Amino acid sequence: MNFKNLLTDDRAVSPVIGVILMVAITVILAAVIGTFVLGLGDQVSESAPQASFSFDFSANGGGFNGQPGDIVNVTHEGGETLEASAISVEGDNDSTTLTTGTAFSGTISSGDTAGYNHVDPGETIRVIWTNPAGGSTNTIARATAPQ
Known part of the structure; x- marks a missing residue:
């Protein structure tokens, strides 16, 4: 086995993982921003008194x-x-x-x-x-x- 080729090989899954993480971050940010823009964030904090x-x-x-x-x-x-x-x-x-x-x-x-x-x-x-x-x-x- 040639360790030199193994270390210089740039075929990997990192671009796929990077794209998945970017999509997940975008979806989470859109959900948080949408919740507060629609005014649902205020209602979450108001619960019935005990x-x-x-x-x-x-x-x-x-x-x-x-x-x-x-x-x-x-x-x-x-x-x-x-x-x-x-x-x-x-x-x-x-x-x-x-x-x-x-x-x-x-x-x-x-x-x-x-x-x-x-x-x-x-x-x-x-x-x-x-x-x-x-x-x-x-x-x-x-x-x-x-x-």
């Missing part, structure tokens, strides 16, 4: 402040402090609409409670967070009223 809520249902037939219907008290048990403007509490029944007895206001921190009227038996109540930067919503807590 918070825990408890639900206390009163199925006595009397609503909050003497209004008809059962009530639910929603209490922030722990986790992140939330802006009340980004939080809504909704029921899943179309026949009646939850009405506010005492609403969340300002910032919602651990221990804050809000009361809602007109809860039907078996109705699912949800605490919904709306992203202030966009229109996306996430359900961060839910409970079903007793039958």
Whole structure:
């Protein structure tokens, strides 16, 4: 075997590997630039807050402040402090609409409670967070009223 010919031989796969690497770099750069140009990069960083809520249902037939219907008290048990403007509490029944007895206001921190009227038996109540930067919503807590 002639080592001199082996070291001077310029036939190799390096041009093919170079082309593949250049194509891969171009595709990755195009994907990153396209994501931020289309505004998808801002939405990736906005995730739902981590918070825990408890639900206390009163199925006595009397609503909050003497209004008809059962009530639910929603209490922030722990986790992140939330802006009340980004939080809504909704029921899943179309026949009646939850009405506010005492609403969340300002910032919602651990221990804050809000009361809602007109809860039907078996109705699912949800605490919904709306992203202030966009229109996306996430359900961060839910409970079903007793039958």
